[in-house]
Amino acid sequence: MVALGNVVLEATDIEKYFGSHHVLHGVSLAVRQHETVMLIGRSGSGKTTFLRCLNFLEEPTAGSVAMGDLRIEADPLQKRQRRQRRGDIRQLRQQTGMVFQEYNLFPHMNVLENLIEAPIHVKGVSKDEAVARAEKYLEKVQLLDKRDEYPARMSGGEKQRAAIARALCMEPEVLLFDEPTSALDPELIGEVIVVMEQLAHEGSTMIVVSHEMAFAREAADRVLYLEDGLIVEEGPPEQVLDDPQEEATKLFLHRFLSEGAKAPTVDDPTPPSPLEMGFLGKSSLGGRGGGQS
Amino acid sequence: MNASPDPIVAQIAEADARRRLSFRTAFAITWAVMIGGFSLWLFSIDRFDPEFILEQGPYILWGAPLTIIISLTSIALAILFAMLGALGRISRTAPIYALATLYVSAVRGTPLIFQILFIYLALPQLVPEAARIPGIVLGIFALAFNYGAYMTEIFRAGIQAVPGGQREAAAALGLNERRIMVRIVLPQAIRIVTPAIGNEFIAMIKDSALLAFIGVQETLWRAKTIGAANFRTLETLLLAAGVYWVLTMVFSYSQERLEKRMARGDR
Numbered sequence: 075m076v077a078l079g080n081v082v083l084e085a086t087d088i089e090k091y092f093g094s095h096h097v098l099h100g101v102s103l104a105v106r107q108h109e110t111v112m113l114i115g116r117s118g119s120g121k122t123t124f125l126r127c128l129n130f131l132e133e134p135t136a137g138s139v140a141m142g143d144l145r146i147e148a149d150p151l152q153k154r155q156r157r158q159r160r161g162d163i164r165q166l167r168q169q170t171g172m173v174f175q176e177y178n179l180f181p182h183m184n185v186l187e188n189l190i191e192a193p194i195h196v197k198g199v200s201k202d203e204a205v206a207r208a209e210k211y212l213e214k215v216q217l218l219d220k221r222d223e224y225p226a227r228m229s230g231g232e233k234q235r236a237a238i239a240r241a242l243c244m245e246p247e248v249l250l251f252d253e254p255t256s257a258l259d260p261e262l263i264g265e266v267i268v269v270m271e272q273l274a275h276e277g278s279t280m281i282v283v284s285h286e287m288a289f290a291r292e293a294a295d296r297v298l299y300l301e302d303g304l305i306v307e308e309g310p311p312e313q314v315l316d317d318p319q320e321e322a323t324k325l326f327l328h329r330f331l332s333e334g335a336k337a338p339t340v341d342d343p344t345p346p347s348p349l350e351m352g353f354l355g356k357s358s359l360g361g362r363g364g365g366q367s
Numbered sequence: 368m369n370a371s372p373d374p375i376v377a378q379i380a381e382a383d384a385r386r387r388l389s390f391r392t393a394f395a396i397t398w399a400v401m402i403g404g405f406s407l408w409l410f411s412i413d414r415f416d417p418e419f420i421l422e423q424g425p426y427i428l429w430g431a432p433l434t435i436i437i438s439l440t441s442i443a444l445a446i447l448f449a450m451l452g453a454l455g456r457i458s459r460t461a462p463i464y465a466l467a468t469l470y471v472s473a474v475r476g477t478p479l480i481f482q483i484l485f486i487y488l489a490l491p492q493l494v495p496e497a498a499r500i501p502g503i504v505l506g507i508f509a510l511a512f513n514y515g516a517y518m519t520e521i522f523r524a525g526i527q528a529v530p531g532g533q534r535e536a537a538a539a540l541g542l543n544e545r546r547i548m549v550r551i552v553l554p555q556a557i558r559i560v561t562p563a564i565g566n567e568f569i570a571m572i573k574d575s576a577l578l579a580f581i582g583v584q585e586t587l588w589r590a591k592t593i594g595a596a597n598f599r600t601l602e603t604l605l606l607a608a609g610v611y612w613v614l615t616m617v618f619s620y621s622q623e624r625l626e627k628r629m630a631r632g633d634r
Binding site: 182237241 | 540541546
């Protein structure tokens, strides 16, 4: 693995209300270059909302996100210079690639057009350069043969890999993954995970919201467990997944395991020790060991 | 394919084909009886003059190209109005939203024939130069202005039917709002509203006949004028009706074909 560098993205005290519903209670995260951070937690814990706050697809109610020279504060009342701030947000988005659960490829464009749209129109890259770049990243996700295909004619796994290539074409500092395998049929998850693991090993900086525990073990430098809008526990994957300190984390992992892997809970009322959960790891790669919360 | 399929498969296909054929035959016979019977009855009575149709028919039929041209230009202009209207209706800038809403409300709240007469007759009173503009131009503008308001709501719904994830994906790549609209949302919205535009076009073919009231020499005007002059409106109006009917059937059919082709493509 590549040694970690300086902090490239820092979120400070992110709060989020949806109406009167308090979803995030001040979440902070500093991600270092080449680091892969994985966010886990049950649905409704705020992990996806937090990820979306990082590139302002969701406007945080309080807090700030800093990246390089940029530092963007939450502006819930829209009082600050809006034009300036919108420009800053676009700057930040150019440096953070995002991969969505539903892929969100543009259906009216073929794969190549999907990939070169932003480099040409946002970064001002020449068309030849953008195409060369697109082909390079399509090769990386092994989709070069789908270069001229339309998304509707591709499998979910292919679509998601194309979406990853689209994010890579902007050569962002940080990649954000929002449950990238949750919409996929089980047999297609592996091909996406392989690509993500490869990226992590090559030193991409990644923040991943996912339930793929195999990926966490294989590729994450740090795992964060979120509950009710707070980071309850964080640490290296071996520690958080195999030897959690907090009751909440233990309970989540236990439930997650028993639901996902259909472990017998009636016959065995005591939670299995995390060491016995070894199968939680590799098994979810090919099949679907981790269930969806 | 199986080498020797069960004979029942072929029998079912045959029976289905036979049923479809007999349905179509009965359909064609019913139409032929109704329309043929009506025509025969017309031709058998003294008060109906088939020779007049042969004499003056071509003059009326030459109104059809004009009807098509008026409809095509009006619908094209209406699409432009509708796009602007729809962008206004989704705008978060209050005056722009208000203007677009005013446009839609005022146009939908008044009769189309009023709008045509107003632009042709009342406008020159305000702007005397307008009197020099040919009636057909003013008429096309009136039709487009009216249809644009109805189609504004179609376009607005089409834009809103593009999944939010598309906008988000484009925004996450750093595209600005204008680019997101032009490159990502509008192309998909246009595809969504194409069938509805087809319906509007077919309605436009018929509403273009209203321009007869401001002297545009399209199909209905010709039928009305030549018929009234010779006391033969029964013949001429029926012929004009046939022209509109055939035109709408032809365009309905091509629209169906187009939709099938589009459905076969991507998505």
